[in-house]
Amino acid sequence: MGRQPCCDKVGLKKGPWTPEEDKKLINFILSHGQCCWRAVPKLAGLLRCGKSCRLRWTNYLRPDLKRGLLSEYEEKMVIDLHAHLGNRWSKIASHLPGRTDNEIKNHWNTHIKKKLKKMGIDPVTHKPLSPSTDLQLEQQQKLSSSTVEFSDADENKENRTSTESPISDGLEQEKSITSELNAIEADALLSKSPAFCTDEVPLIQTHEILSPCASSSPAPSSSNSSLNPDEFRFSSMEWPEILSLGELDDFIRWDSICDR
DNA sequence: AATCTAGCCAACCGCCAGGAT
DNA sequence: TATCCTGGCGGTTGGCTAGAT
Numbered sequence: 562m563g564r565q566p567c568c569d570k571v572g573l574k575k576g577p578w579t580p581e582e583d584k585k586l587i588n589f590i591l592s593h594g595q596c597c598w599r600a601v602p603k604l605a606g607l608l609r610c611g612k613s614c615r616l617r618w619t620n621y622l623r624p625d626l627k628r629g630l631l632s633e634y635e636e637k638m639v640i641d642l643h644a645h646l647g648n649r650w651s652k653i654a655s656h657l658p659g660r661t662d663n664e665i666k667n668h669w670n671t672h673i674k675k676k677l678k679k680m681g682i683d684p685v686t687h688k689p690l691s692p693s694t695d696l697q698l699e700q701q702q703k704l705s706s707s708t709v710e711f712s713d714a715d716e717n718k719e720n721r722t723s724t725e726s727p728i729s730d731g732l733e734q735e736k737s738i739t740s741e742l743n744a745i746e747a748d749a750l751l752s753k754s755p756a757f758c759t760d761e762v763p764l765i766q767t768h769e770i771l772s773p774c775a776s777s778s779p780a781p782s783s784s785n786s787s788l789n790p791d792e793f794r795f796s797s798m799e800w801p802e803i804l805s806l807g808e809l810d811d812f813i814r815w816d817s818i819c820d821r
Numbered sequence: 822a823a824t825c826t827a828g829c830c831a832a833c834c835g836c837c838a839g840g841a842t
Numbered sequence: 843t844a845t846c847c848t849g850g851c852g853g854t855t856g857g858c859t860a861g862a863t
Contacts, residue, residue, distance in 0.1 A: 576831095578832085615850085617831090620832085649851085651851060663831075663832085663852095666853085667829075667831085671829055
């Protein structure tokens with residue numbers, strides 16, 4: 562038979578997280594890494610669903626998250642990626658280090674959509690909304706000239722919409738996009754880093770968080786739960802408020818937790 | 822100063838794929 | 843092989859805040 566249910570949802574707290582709850586969750590993840598989200602709330606002393614804990618961690622508490630608005634470059638990346646991948650926010654987020662799918666989704670819905678509409682571009686299809694005026698054409702040219710180019714993918718761009726083709730094209734296209742983007746991102750991020758919204762620099766760099774044993778692994782993306790606990794162990798680091806909370810020794814290792 | 826409105830964003834909900842039993 | 847659970851994903855909601863009246 563299968564496993565036990567994630568949570569019974571009875572008597573569980575919902576709504577905004579309190580600082581206390583955050584502390585408990587951070588404490589727990591710091592000392593045990595990410596594993597068995599179902600067990601986290603119980604062992605961390607939280608009246609929350611495991612799912613809620615995972616979401617809180619990945620979208621808000623993860624130390625490698627960037628804060629603040631998306632930079633102009635990140636915004637362009639999002640637009641280009643959306644044109645190719647559609648509403649696959651997690652895929653898009655995986656190309657933007659330190660950004661979460663939720664954050665990108667929100668930013669798309671609240672800022673980028675409006676921006677594109679203003680420019681006469683359909684945010685869904687990435688095509689002109691109506692017969693373009695000179696102004697709209699000019700704006701579109703500006704946008705396209707400043708966006709990240711996809712050599713192969715762009716050739717077919719005209720014939721498809723974000724909702725149909727990018728998804729239906731399947732994994733092959735995504736792979737090519739991904740490999741192109743990796744190269745593009747590396748260059749672009751490096752070359753732009755001096756002006757890369759300095760107030761959005763992550764509070765803590767990934768390499769400062771992960772212990773040497775995990776150094777061969779890439780920085781955790783929005784979905785890094787596949788890491789085994791030994792690969793995802795925090796090194797001793799400064800984390801105001803958190804490390805002073807104590808109680809860490811009271812927890813047991815994930816190995817034994819997961820066996821239960 | 823009080824009320825209303827719109828925008829933003831954190832969090833929830835429901836579905837799905839993959840894995841465990 | 844069938845059943846069930848987990849983790850992940852995208853869509854949606856609701857509360858908070860700032861600006862307008």
